[in-house]
Every structure is written in structure tokens, then in C-alpha cells.
Amino acid sequence: MSKLDNKKFMVCCANGAGSSLMMKMTLQKTLKKLGVTPASLHHCALSEGKSAAVNYDIVFCARNFVGTFADAQKKGTIVLGLRNIMSQPEMEKALKDAGLLD
């Protein structure tokens, strides 16, 4: 069992159509590599994600959008900002740095 099993993930970008899809695909690959089975993996636009974030355990977004999720962060959602949204190593490092890997 990984600490990340059964967690609810959300990936978010400004429009929910471009970079969030790419982030979702990258996250799927990263989690697969780590042997993690997430409970769910949702991608959406910031407008939806801003309020929905509290319902998720971990949120990934481009680093310039991290501030958007300040409320959810206060309520315990882990928000991880990425420099390169297509980098599996960066995603893995972000999870590791957040203490989420075993």
C-alpha cells in the first residue's frame, strides 16, 4: 500500500482543456510508475477547481495558480505547483517533497 492509494486527485488549469489534460496524463503515468491506485483523478478549469478543491486530497496545477487554492489549502488540501506540467520527475519530486511517498 502506498500513502497515495485511494486519494482523490485533481489537476487544474485556466481553461480545463489544454494543460490540465496534459497534467492529468502525466499524473496518470507518474502514479502508475509509483504503483499508486488513486481513488479518482479529476481535471477541470480553475473556475470550477477553486471551489471544488476542498473535496480533493491533492491538487496539481501550474505553479502560478497555486495561490488560487489558498482556501482549500487552509482546509487541508495539499496543493502542488509544477514548473513543467509534463515532467514526470518533477511530479514525483513534488509528491516526495510533500512527504507523500513511502
Next chain:
Amino acid sequence: MAQTILQKIVERGHYKFVDHVDTWQEAVKLSTESLAKTGYVDENYYQQIVDCITKYGPYVVFDHYVAMPHSQEGAEGVHKTSVGFMRVKDEVSFGKDEDGEEKVAKLFFTLAAENPSEHMDNMQQLIGIFTNEELLDALMEANTPEDILAAEEKFPPITDDDE
């Protein structure tokens, strides 16, 4: 084997090669030109993209001189799904992001997303292109549609077949 996105770009004439563009706004506009000419998007579609980048910052510019200008799925003024390719010789600056890093692009992959499943397939293929630096380098040198196809043949995009 279905056509790759780069093959579709060539077949549909969704490409443009220019030497220099003064501003990123002008570059975004030019990058939608081939899509507009063929009726995939309305002529003013670029304005939505410009507004979006103005509002949210240059988050559509990735590593290795790649920009992916886009609006939202099912955006107004988008009639068919495709990707418009543009290569600019001189780098185009989108300004600095919040961390002070200047975002520059030479390769534009401008999204028109109307059909969700086709769009999803395009995005999957674009990841394979964007994570293949040799292919990107070759595309930056491309001057003709034939060069695009030759680049792809020489440096096939990294496919999504796991491991």
C-alpha cells in the same frame, strides 16, 4: 495506423513558417491563421486566447520553446478540432511569469478543440512531441511541410504505450 497529428497538420495545411514576429499577441493571431482560413475557427478566435493569456499569464508556454495557445474546450468560434502549427525563427517573448522566468517560444501548437475525443487524442500525441527534444529541435529548423514530416520520421514522437 491512423494519421499522426503532424501528418494531419500537413494534410490540412495547418502550418505556417515565419521569421520574426514583434509581439506574442501578433504571434498568437498568426498561429490561428491557418485554422481560420480553413474554417476550423473563426477569424477572431485568437482574441479569446490573447485575453486568456493576458488574464492568467504565460502558462501556455512550456519548456524548449514550445507554446500551446488555446482557449477552452467547446470555445465559441471553434468549429472543428485540430492543431495549428507555426514555427518562428526568432524567439517570441511572452514576458515573465510570476517567478521572474522569461517565457519564450519558437514553436506554436495552437489548439482548436471542438470534439472531445479527437481533442484528447491530439493532446496525448502533443505530449509525445513536447517531451521529445530532438523532434522539437528538428521542427525549429523546419521550413516546409515536408520538413515537418521528415522531422517526425527521423525522431518519432514518444508514444504513450507504457514502458
